[in-house]
Amino acid sequence: MTLAERPSLAWDVADLVAQQLLVVPNPLAAWNSDTFWVSVWDSDPGQVLVSLHVPRESADPFIQLKIGFAVTEESPKLQAERIVAAVRRPHPLNGAVVCAGYRECAEAFGYTWPSSLEE
Template sequence: MKDEHSRITIRVSVPDAELSGTGTVETHIVVDGRPIVAEAFTEGSAEQPEYLLGPDRRLHADVEAHEVRLAEADCTEGCCGALYVTIERRGDEVIWRDWRNPDEPGLDLPALRFGAAQYDAEIIRAENDHSWEWTDRSVARLLRTRLSEQPDLLGRWDCHPGWVEARPNEPGRVFVSYFYPQRPGAADLWLQFVAVIALPTGDPEIVAAQVVRLLTDTNPRRQQWLAGGSDEAAQAFGFDWPVPR
């Protein structure tokens, strides 16, 4: 009997920053040999692996359906849209259905059905495959994990970790964001800091530990790393505003 299920393959692509001039790492989703995200959405890049394959496990299929953003317009979703799909597990099948682009109300893409065993195996393989990473990106991943698992590292300074990244077009550096004294969205005042840290050469585990010490052994709330918030918050917490560019 012919298998009517599609097969999913996931690959991560790292651009040649010298040729492309950009630093976007993309998660390419291929179904039965076709790059379905690239075919369905041309206004921007596919989501990065840290978003789709990271600890939030966004591509995992559960009985309770959930929606996942697979790509976003280069100019932001609010301007030119994004590509969403709903993922659901039904018995021994995983179904991708109800494709959506907020900028294209008439989007009509067929549902995809995968054998759950093949789907699960490929998602787990992709989540654990870090062979595409270069050293800076490995350091960023290790930092992100450490700051997430040990919130007291920045918490001792009343700071809360945000995003951490390394960019193909800015080699030898890692960017670490964090908020003080709370994340945006709260009624009270807040500031965002982005530490831009030059990385020494060496084993990513050792380098990540060195960066953690740099961030946490002394007060990380530094004027040169102030990146966002408001004039009111800056004045209240003793910083200069506007943020230097």
């Protein structure tokens, strides 16, 4: 995947989300998560993608999650607040997909192991 072109409303939202999630102290620590990246891909330029490490990035075993949020016409600030609130919830997160890691960790946090990761 490649990144979507800038400038765009989706990137405005993604940048605000990143500013709120990629900070110290970690705003997701209470939920045993770390933000891995926030992006907009060219395959779906109307969606902000957030990737998380669960549990915290230095943990092993771990899972990497990806969650997509549709960009709307509301202000970028309101959308960013909505996205940050959505990822600051107990696991399993609504709409999250496991994209890497270990099956046992995915199941321990309530996620389904995707067939695309079968060896």
